[in-house]
Amino acid sequence: MKLANRTIKTSESGLDALFAATSADVISFAGGYPDGQLFPTKAMQAAFNASFAADQGTLLQYGTTTGYTPLRQKIAARLNRLDGLSLTADDILLTQGAQQGLDLTARLLLNKGDGVVVEGPTYIGGLAAFDAYEPTYYEVPVQSDGLDLTSLKKVLLKHEIKFLYTIPDFHNPTGTVMSVEKRQALVQLANQFDFIILEDAPYRDLRYSGERIPPVKAFDTEGRVIYLGSFSKILAPSLRLGWLVATPALLKAITALKAGADVESSHLVAVAVDDYLTHNSLDAHLDTLKTSYAVKKDAMVQALTQYMPKAAHFNNPEGGFFLWLTLPEGFDTEKFMLESLLPEAKVSFVPSKNLFASKSVINGARLNFTNVSVEDIEHGVAALGSALSQALAQPISHHG
Amino acid sequence: MKLANRTIKTSESGLDALFAATSADVISFAGGYPDGQLFPTKAMQAAFNASFAADQGTLLQYGTTTGYTPLRQKIAARLNRLDGLSLTADDILLTQGAQQGLDLTARLLLNKGDGVVVEGPTYIGGLAAFDAYEPTYYEVPVQSDGLDLTSLKKVLLKHEIKFLYTIPDFHNPTGTVMSVEKRQALVQLANQFDFIILEDAPYRDLRYSGERIPPVKAFDTEGRVIYLGSFSKILAPSLRLGWLVATPALLKAITALKAGADVESSHLVAVAVDDYLTHNSLDAHLDTLKTSYAVKKDAMVQALTQYMPKAAHFNNPEGGFFLWLTLPEGFDTEKFMLESLLPEAKVSFVPSKNLFASKSVINGARLNFTNVSVEDIEHGVAALGSALSQALAQPISHHG
Numbered sequence: 082m083k084l085a086n087r088t089i090k091t092s093e094s095g096l097d098a099l100f101a102a103t104s105a106d107v108i109s110f111a112g113g114y115p116d117g118q119l120f121p122t123k124a125m126q127a128a129f130n131a132s133f134a135a136d137q138g139t140l141l142q143y144g145t146t147t148g149y150t151p152l153r154q155k156i157a158a159r160l161n162r163l164d165g166l167s168l169t170a171d172d173i174l175l176t177q178g179a180q181q182g183l184d185l186t187a188r189l190l191l192n193k194g195d196g197v198v199v200e201g202p203t204y205i206g207g208l209a210a211f212d213a214y215e216p217t218y219y220e221v222p223v224q225s226d227g228l229d230l231t232s233l234k235k236v237l238l239k240h241e242i243k244f245l246y247t248i249p250d251f252h253n254p255t256g257t258v259m260s261v262e263k264r265q266a267l268v269q270l271a272n273q274f275d276f277i278i279l280e281d282a283p284y285r286d287l288r289y290s291g292e293r294i295p296p297v298k299a300f301d302t303e304g305r306v307i308y309l310g311s312f313s314k315i316l317a318p319s320l321r322l323g324w325l326v327a328t329p330a331l332l333k334a335i336t337a338l339k340a341g342a343d344v345e346s347s348h349l350v351a352v353a354v355d356d357y358l359t360h361n362s363l364d365a366h367l368d369t370l371k372t373s374y375a376v377k378k379d380a381m382v383q384a385l386t387q388y389m390p391k392a393a394h395f396n397n398p399e400g401g402f403f404l405w406l407t408l409p410e411g412f413d414t415e416k417f418m419l420e421s422l423l424p425e426a427k428v429s430f431v432p433s434k435n436l437f438a439s440k441s442v443i444n445g446a447r448l449n450f451t452n453v454s455v456e457d458i459e460h461g462v463a464a465l466g467s468a469l470s471q472a473l474a475q476p477i478s479h480h481g
Numbered sequence: 482m483k484l485a486n487r488t489i490k491t492s493e494s495g496l497d498a499l500f501a502a503t504s505a506d507v508i509s510f511a512g513g514y515p516d517g518q519l520f521p522t523k524a525m526q527a528a529f530n531a532s533f534a535a536d537q538g539t540l541l542q543y544g545t546t547t548g549y550t551p552l553r554q555k556i557a558a559r560l561n562r563l564d565g566l567s568l569t570a571d572d573i574l575l576t577q578g579a580q581q582g583l584d585l586t587a588r589l590l591l592n593k594g595d596g597v598v599v600e601g602p603t604y605i606g607g608l609a610a611f612d613a614y615e616p617t618y619y620e621v622p623v624q625s626d627g628l629d630l631t632s633l634k635k636v637l638l639k640h641e642i643k644f645l646y647t648i649p650d651f652h653n654p655t656g657t658v659m660s661v662e663k664r665q666a667l668v669q670l671a672n673q674f675d676f677i678i679l680e681d682a683p684y685r686d687l688r689y690s691g692e693r694i695p696p697v698k699a700f701d702t703e704g705r706v707i708y709l710g711s712f713s714k715i716l717a718p719s720l721r722l723g724w725l726v727a728t729p730a731l732l733k734a735i736t737a738l739k740a741g742a743d744v745e746s747s748h749l750v751a752v753a754v755d756d757y758l759t760h761n762s763l764d765a766h767l768d769t770l771k772t773s774y775a776v777k778k779d780a781m782v783q784a785l786t787q788y789m790p791k792a793a794h795f796n797n798p799e800g801g802f803f804l805w806l807t808l809p810e811g812f813d814t815e816k817f818m819l820e821s822l823l824p825e826a827k828v829s830f831v832p833s834k835n836l837f838a839s840k841s842v843i844n845g846a847r848l849n850f851t852n853v854s855v856e857d858i859e860h861g862v863a864a865l866g867s868a869l870s871q872a873l874a875q876p877i878s879h880h881g
Contacts, residue, residue: 082675082705083643085592085614088734117538125541126533133526138517141525141717177577177743184742188613192485193593209741213588214485243483275482305482317541319748334488341609342584343577347747348719 087213108461111429113253113402114452119373120317121357121366128357132349144348146340147332148175148324152355156310156324159363164296172326174336175346179283179323181339182309183210186244186279188338189331191216196242200228202436202445204253204281207246216243218438223252225396227259230266237274244277244307249297251284251401254436254447258399261294268300276305283311283323286367288400289375304328312354314402315367320350371400374451378404380458381450388466390473395448406430406446409473414446417472426464487613508861511829513653513802514852519773520717521757521766528757532749544748546740547732548575548724552755556710556724559763564696572726574736575746579683579723581739582709583610586644586679588738589731591616596642600628602836602845604653604681607646616643618838623652625796627659630666637674644677644707649697651684651801654836654847658799661694668700676705683711683723686767688800689775704728712754714802715767720750771800774851778804780858781850788866790873795848806830806846809873814846817872826864 132140147153153170160166176182183206191197191214199207201220211218219236222229227249236242247267249259259267271278280297298308304327311323327335339345381404382397389395394407408414415432423429433445450458532540547553553570560566576582583606591597591614599607601620611618619636622629627649636642647667649659659667671678680697698708704727711723727735739745781804782797789795794807808814815832823829833845850858 082677083590084734085588085590085595088589088738114543117542120538120541122533122536122538122541126530129529129533130526133522133529136522138520138522141520141522141719142517143514143718177746180741181743188485189488190483190485195485206741206744209737213738213741277482317749318543318744319541319750321743321745321747334484337609338488338613341580341606341613342742343581343721344606344718345721346577347721347750349717350719350747350750 087215090212090215107423107427107429108453108457108464109429110448110450110453110461111431112449112452114449115314115318115370116373116452119370121361124361125317125353125357128360129353131356131360132353140349140352142348144345144351146336146345148173148346149348149351149355152351152358153324155355155358160310160326163293165299166296168326171329172332174325174327174332174339175351176309176323176325176339177321177343177346178313178318179281179309179311180206180210181342182307182323182325183207183246183279183281184213185325185335185338185342186277186307187211187214187216188342189335190243190277196240198233198236198242198245199438200247200252201439202254202433202442203246203438204248205431205436207281208438211246220437220439223255223257225257227252227257227263228267230263230270233270237270242274242276244279245271246279246281247297248281248284250282251287251398251403253284253401254403254431254433255405256396256398256401256403257405258294259297264295264297265300267297268302268305271305272303278306280306280308282309283314284401285310286315287371287374287402289371289378291399298326304331307331315363315370316354316357320354322346322350322354377450377453377455377458380455381448381462384459384462385466388463390466390470392473393469402449402451403447404450406448408444408446408469410444412444412473414444417469418446421472422465422468426468428461428464428468430465487615490612490615507823507827507829508853508857508864509829510848510850510853510861511831512849512852514849515714515718515770516773516852519770521761524761525717525753525757528760529753531756531760532753540749540752542748544745544751546736546745548573548746549748549751549755552751552758553724555755555758560710560726563693565699566696568726571729572732574725574727574732574739575751576709576723576725576739577721577743577746578713578718579681579709579711580606580610581742582707582723582725583607583646583679583681584613585725585735585738585742586677586707587611587614587616588742589735590643590677596640598633598636598642598645599838600647600652601839602654602833602842603646603838604648605831605836607681608838611646620837620839623655623657625657627652627657627663628667630663630670633670637670642674642676644679645671646679646681647697648681648684650682651687651798651803653684653801654803654831654833655805656796656798656801656803657805658694659697664695664697665700667697668702668705671705672703678706680706680708682709683714684801685710686715687771687774687802689771689778691799698726704731707731715763715770716754716757720754722746722750722754777850777853777855777858780855781848781862784859784862785866788863790866790870792873793869802849802851803847804850806848808844808846808869810844812844812873814844817869818846821872822865822868826868828861828864828868830865
C-alpha cells in the first residue's frame with residue numbers, strides 16, 4: 082500500500098513534536114491561540130439563537146459554495162471602509178479559516194515542481210498546505226520592515242514562480258510589518274515577473290501601536306493579489322470561518338476547487354456570524370482584545386528585557402500574536418527546548434528550524450503572548466532566561 | 482498567469498450547468514438535498530444553547546484536528562452496534578462532510594497518473610475531489626446488485642490501482658445496493674491486488690425496505706477499507722460534519738493532511754452535535770425521515786409507472802435519495818434536459834454524461850425524490866413523461 086509522495090513528506094513536518102510540547106503543567110509560549118477568556122461567548126450564543134429563531138427551513142440546509150451573501154457583503158464593506166478597497170460580495174469566498182485559503186490557492190496554481198517564494202521564516206501551516214502540491218520553494222529572508230526585496234529580485238531573475246506567500250501584518254512567526262514602500266514594490270515585481278501574491282492577514286486587525294497601513298491588496302493593479310482574512314483570531318477559531326478575496330475570474334476557479342474539497346463552508350455558522358456582526362460592534366470587541374493583548378505583549382517585552390542573557394535578541398512588535406527571539410549562531414533552539422527547557426523549566430516555544438522551508442536556521446524561536454496570563458509570562462520568561470543563561474554558558478558544540 | 486492543470490480540468494466538470502438548472506419555477510429532481518421540512522431545528526437549537534451554557538471557555542477555541550473525542554466515541558459506538566464493527570474513537574477522524582473524506586483519501590494516496598477505479602456512473606463530487614490529484618480513471622459498470630466484478634477483475638489484471646471508490650448503499654446516482662457476496666469478494670480482490678477501498682456511505686441509514694446488510698468495512702481483514710459517513714443526509718448538511726474511519730496508521734497520515742488543508746473541523750459544531758446525540762434519539766429521527774422519504778419514493782415510482790413511455794426504464798430502490806432512469810441508446814438526456822425539459826416543461830434532473838468519468842453514457846438520468854413534495858413529484862413526472870414521449874417520437878439523430 083504505497084502512499085502519495087506528498088503524504089510521506091507531510092508526516093515529516095515536525096508538527097507532532099510541536100503539539101506534543103503542550104501539557105497542563107507547562108507554560109506554553111508555543112501556541113498560536115487567542116485568549117479563551119476574551120471570546121464573545123454570550124453574544125455568539127445570542128447570534129446562534131436568533132438565527133435558529135428566524136429560520137424558515139433553510140438554516141440547516143445546503144447553502145452555496147461561495148457562501149452566505151449578506152456576510153460576504155459585510156466583509157467587503159468592512160475592508161472597503163478600513164482599507165480603501167472597492168470590493169463587493171462577488172470578490173469574496175467564505176473558507177474554513179484562512180488555512181483553507183492557503184490550500185485552495187496552491188491547488189489553483191501549482192503543478193508539481195512549480196516555484197513558490199516563501200518568507201524565511203514563515204507560518205508552518207503554510208508550508209503544510211503547500212507541501213500537498215509538491216512545489217519548489219525559494220526562501221527569502223524577512224527583515225524588520227518585511228521581505229528582503231533585494232534577495233527576492235535575485236530569485237525572480239533566475240526562477241519562474243507561481244506565487245509568493247507573505248504575512249505582511251504582524252508576521253507569523255516574527256511579528257514584523259512589511260513597510261508601505263515594500264508593499265508597493267512587491268506588487269510592481271508581481272506585475273513585472275508575472276506571479277500571484279498570496280497575502281495572509283489573520284492578525285491585521287490586532288495592532289497595539291503605530292498606524293494602520295494599507296494591505297498589499299490595496300496596491301494591486303492587475304488582480305494579482307489573493308487576500309486571506311479570518312475570524313479565528315478576532316472572534317473565535319471554532320467558527321472555522323475565513324474569507325478569500327480574488328478577482329471574479331480567479332474566484333470562479335477557486336470556488337469550483339472548493340466544491341470538490343468540501344462542497345461549502347457551514348451555512349449555519351455564516352448566518353450566525355452575520356447576525357453577530359449585525360447586532361454587535363466588531364470594532365468594540367477588537368478594542369477589548371487589543372487592550373488586553375497590548376498589556377501581555379508589554380509584559381513579555383519587559384520580562385525579556387529583565388531576564389534574557391545579553392546574547393539573546395528579541396523584537397517589540399506593534400501587533401499580532403508573536404515576537405521573535407534570536408540566539409547566537411549555532412545555538413539549536415529545538416534541541417534546547419526538547420532536552421532542557423521543556424523537561425526541566427516546563428516552558429515551551431516554537432523553535433525556528435521547521436518554520437523555514439530550508440530548515441537552515443536553528444537559532445530562532447517564536448514566542449506567543451496572547452494565550453498566557455501576565456503572571457505566567459513573567460514566570461515563564463524568567464525560567465526561560467535562567468535556562469538560556471545556563472545553556473549559553475556551555476560549549477556551543479553541545480547545542481550545535 | 483498560468484493555472485494548475487487540475488484547475489483547467491475542474492472548470493470543465495459541468496457542475497455549472499447542473500447548478501444553473503435550479504430556479505424557483507422549476508420542479509427539480511436534480512438536487513441531492515434532504516427535505517428542509519424534516520430538519521430537527523428545535524432540538525439542534527437546544528443543543529447549541531446547551532453547549533454555550535456549559536462552556537468553560539473552550540467551546541469557541543481551537544480543538545484538535547482529529548476532532549471532539551466524545552462525538553468520535555458516539556460515532557464508533559453507533560457503527561459497532563448497528564454494523565458489527567469494533568471501532569474506538571481512535572479509528573475516527575471528523576471531516577467537513579463526507580466530501581472532505583474523498584479529498585483527503587485522494588490526497589493520501591495519489592501521485593499524478595495513479596490508477597483509481599470508479600463506478601460508472603458515480604457521484605460527480607467524487608470525480609471533482611479526485612480530479613485535483615490528476616488520477617487515471619478506470620470505470621467499472623454498476624449492475625442492479627452493485628459493481629460488475631468481472632469487469633473489475635479485467636481492470637485489475639491489466640492495471641495497478643491505488644484505490645477503488647464505491648457507494649455500496651443506495652448508490653449515488655443509481656440507488657442500487659451492492660450485494661453481500663460482492664462486498665466480500667471486493668475485499669478479497671483488494672487484498673489480492675493491493676488496493677484501498679474507499680467506501681462512501683452517506684445514505685446508509687436511509688433504508689425504506691429490505692434488510693440492512695453489513696458495510697464493506699465489516700469484511701475488511703487487512704485495514705484496506707476507508708469508510709466515510711456523514712450527518713448531512715441524516716441530520717443537516719449545514720453542520721458540515723462527517724467522519725472518516727481508517728486504521729490508526731492511515732488515520733495519522735490523513736490527520737496530518739487535514740491539518741494542512743483546514744487545521745480542523747469546527748469544535749463548536751462537534752460539541753453541539755454531541756449534545757444533540759446525548760439528548761435525542763437519532764434512530765427516532767431516522768424513522769421520521771424514512772417514513773416520509775418512503776412515501777415520496779413510492780409516489781415517484783407510481784408516477785413513473787403511470788407516465789413514462791415504454792422505452793424508458795427505471796428502478797425502485799430500497800433506500801437513499803435517487804432512482805435511475807434509462808432511455809434508449811443514443812438518446813442524449815443532457816441535450817433533452819437543457820433544450821426541452823427545462824425551458825419548456827420546467828422540470829430538471831441530472832443527466833448521465835458527467836456522472837461517468839468516461840463521459841461515455843448519455844442516455845441515463847438521476848432523479849431525486851427527497852426534496853420534492855409528493856404533489857410536485859406527480860406533476861413533474863407527468864410533465865417529464867409527456868416531454869419524453871414527444872422527444873422519443875422524433876428521429877433519434879436529433880438527440881444523438
